[in-house]
Amino acid sequence: MKTLPAVDVVVVGGGWTGLLMAKELGSRTALSVVVLERGGPRKTEDYSTDMDELDYAIRFRMMQDLSQETVTLRHSPSQRAVPLRQHGSFLPGSGVGGAGEHWAGVFPRFVPDSFELRSRTIEKYGAGRLPDDHSIQDWGITYDDLEPHYARAEFLLGISGKAGNLRGTRIDGGNIFEGWRSTEYPTPPTKIPYVSSLFREAAKSLGYHPYPVPAATPSISFTNPDGVSRPGCTYCGFCVRFGCMIGAKAQPTNTLLPVIQKQKNVSIRTGACVRRLVHDGAPFKGQVRGVTYVDASGEEIFQPAGLTILASWTLNNTRLLLLSGLGESYDPATGKGTIGRNLTHQVLLPAATVFFEKPLNRFMGAAAAGIRISDLDGDAFDHSRLPFLRGGSFAVLNIASGPIGNFGVLPPSVKARWGSDWKKAGLHYYDRTGSIGFDGEHLAYKGNYMDLDPTYKDRAGDPLLRLTLDWRDNERKMAEFATSKGVEMARAMGAKEILPFPGLRSYDATRYQSTHIQGGTIMGSSPDHSVVNPFLQHWQFSNLFILGGSTFPQNAAANPTPTILAFTYRTADAIVERYLKNAAGPLA
């Protein structure tokens, strides 16, 4: 193994969090920073030819190559897991920018009580209302701690939207259920496509409070506080699963790279697949010494570093700690160990698929340009008499509306699945079909977790990560409730026919839900039940920080990237202002 000269900071992963941390350290310190990214380089110009539904949205050209590495799945600890052999319910990214290149760009904050979920729920409904098997915990910080960092993230990306709560003043037309905001959004709301405008009117008629979706596809050109400019969105419709061909949708490559490329103390090495964190193994006084990786030519390399930042997405953050023997693997039978616990996904479903008389011109849009309601999110509505806790948002967007992925979505009255009748119905309904999407909260349970698979290996011979994951009654009943509300909304939109969501049974790895997977290296107020402290610093190895959704104790319904970026800013502040000045000790 080749050993390279030591650097001050090594960052594992070149996506939103890794590159934001690199940019912050690069501009605020003189530290030498190296980012290791397993995939290839990327830039905006690469996307000028990517508007091809087949190669990008159907064959997943930008996603992780599963022939090299995937995960295994089972529904309960008594089952044998099998590998997810092709992409399905979530889509891990690869390459510079990671999944932040092909995301939708929906950018909502979490509702304030999500950060104190356990204590607020007990306070209001009593401990008896928490599900039997739950492992819900508070995050160790409050919304107020995070608010300034949310604002920074919104200005970094130039988010379009309308505030509903400015310093406690309620503003109609914005999201009146959101936490207080110190500032209005940096850019005005996006244009709204026809089908979303139908939803806005329907929602109003039912007494809800519709508002424009906060979007990372800005309505107008914008220059952020770093001096990076991006053009306004042209509503071409090629957002989710694509890189933006004009660089309007905020992506790490068009938002962070322009700054990093000018920083002499930051470099990015692509084709560098990190395999282990190297450490001296002594808990509480231990230090991480750097990482080993395999470069594009197959050579194994040790990169020593004073400070290690793990920023390689939920699944790989968890797997790297397990493979490196850095802490104890969680055991649901005994409750011992912290790595891998509190795996959550998201209760994301088409509450109602809606068939209309009139055409919708669905090809025009942006994945984040639309209308949303939060009246049934979090604890905005009383759950005393409901058979579940928490809720989610409803939204109507022209998301991923290409003809390959959408041909053949048909109302219940059409029975044919091939032939003339099917073809005729498919051609008629392709542009007359909308979806009322529901994004619901997924609680954490003792039996949903990650560990190393005993059977299946990656190309290099290391064990795959094993997910043990299934829905519980809380999610199933929430989905039923969301479906009944979605059907009411669909009727109010003037639906000709409605296809209600059939219900959540066991976790289905073939239905795309979202790439919002959380947990595994969670934050908390004590090392007994969390891996990192609320500054995302490892409890035992103080020179290791872990960024991303892997640090979330549970899912909070909304898209996680705004919260992930806000936490990354907060951690960057803690490193620059306290850790580096404080002899590199524990921050909490």
Add this chain to the structure above:
Amino acid sequence: MPLRFFDESEALIVAAAASLIFPSDESGPGAREAGVTIYIDRQLAGPYGRDRFRYTQGPFEDAPAEFGYQGKATPREIYREGLKNLKGFDKLETVERDKILEQIESSLFFSLLRHHTIEGMFSDPIHGGNIDMVGWQLIGFPGPRMSNYDDIDKHFGEAFRPEPVSLRQVTGIDVRPSEDEK
């Protein structure tokens, strides 16, 4: 047009079956006019056809459908096997062809063929199907249109159908499709 994967008799069977799935009829052109057989032939000859990007390490275990396809067979192998069972299909009367497709409706082979027929109808012409954008004209999809800025908040309730454009037309670049890669 030279075939890359099918032999001639296989191609004739695929063409006959795809024409029943997505027929050329009173609602407009179908799989035949779009060149769906050429599209499928290229996909199977390329990396997708041999599972270049799928996790294919064993052991191969049976699992419920919600865990996704767990089989060992690649799309190429599934087609070869499926077509073997349809020998002479293209020579039969239409009524008999319909009956045979109904019999294999629930097979993995038919499910792939149906998906691939949709793909061949509506993917960008760089992939060999959707010839002259016949599929996009049929369904009213304009292809990779660079900007809808002036139109997105207009045309409410009425069909707005700009003339389709292909990726090569829009970019002026000889874009390379994934099936031509290793």
